[in-house]
Amino acid sequence: MAQHPIDLFFSEAHPLTAYVSPDFSGTSGSHVVFTLNAPDHFIQDSKTGELHTGFATIVLDSVMGGSVMGVMTEFKPIATVGLSVSHLRRPIAGEKITGEASCDGVYEGLAYVKGELRDGDGEPLAIASGTFMIGTRATSIRDRSGESRI
């Protein structure tokens, strides 16, 4: 079976992999499933070990983008256009987290995606919805002097 694009995204070459190492067993097409352990690097409250909400935001943005890659028939760059996340509870460092993301549809080059993180008891930690543009810029931006201010 061909490797899912999310496995390639989280390969050792990606800078985030040193901090977040999910297992994507069971992922197929537009449906990404994963488990990971909440890493120490994102602790915001040292007394409780609670992570900053940004951790969930980073993971959800990544796996939701991965679900979009899973529906594409050819490789194209994608970019997040909008992301909304409800943070029900902050994970504790070391806690096992499960999650999933699914791309529900693509219309006019825009992919519509939902995702969630759950704790070991299946209780929701964070719930997200987002939109991703397919076929975005493939080169780095260096000079914005000619850009519209609008």
Add this chain to the structure above:
Amino acid sequence: MQHLPIKGSTPAESWLNVSQTSRHGVYVCDFQERHLGNPLIRSIHGGTVGMLIEYCAEQELKHHLAQKGVEARVELTSSSVDYLRVTKDAPLYGRAEVVRIGRRIGFIDTWCWQDSEDLPVSRGTCRLRIFES
């Protein structure tokens, strides 16, 4: 703008590599390789941008509550981020503005930019729970 290190940074603040600036309410995420989302075009990860937005919102709400003499803990409950322009491997600035602070919920908007404040790369709306002690 001068970058002022945050005293007693938490691991999350260190990961984000965030500092205060000499301008009130403006924070900066100094770029690190770990912040990349797309290594090919060297753009910052959307989640990292979202994390800075959430961080700025928390700090601004804490600041306003402290100014009013309110002792409270705040917890971000939700965020909604619009990604307006592609980012690059450069410092990312964030400025938060209070929309409204109620008894139990605060509403904070945050704008992020790189080259110029009038070319924002993202904006976010955050809702935060206030727990008065």
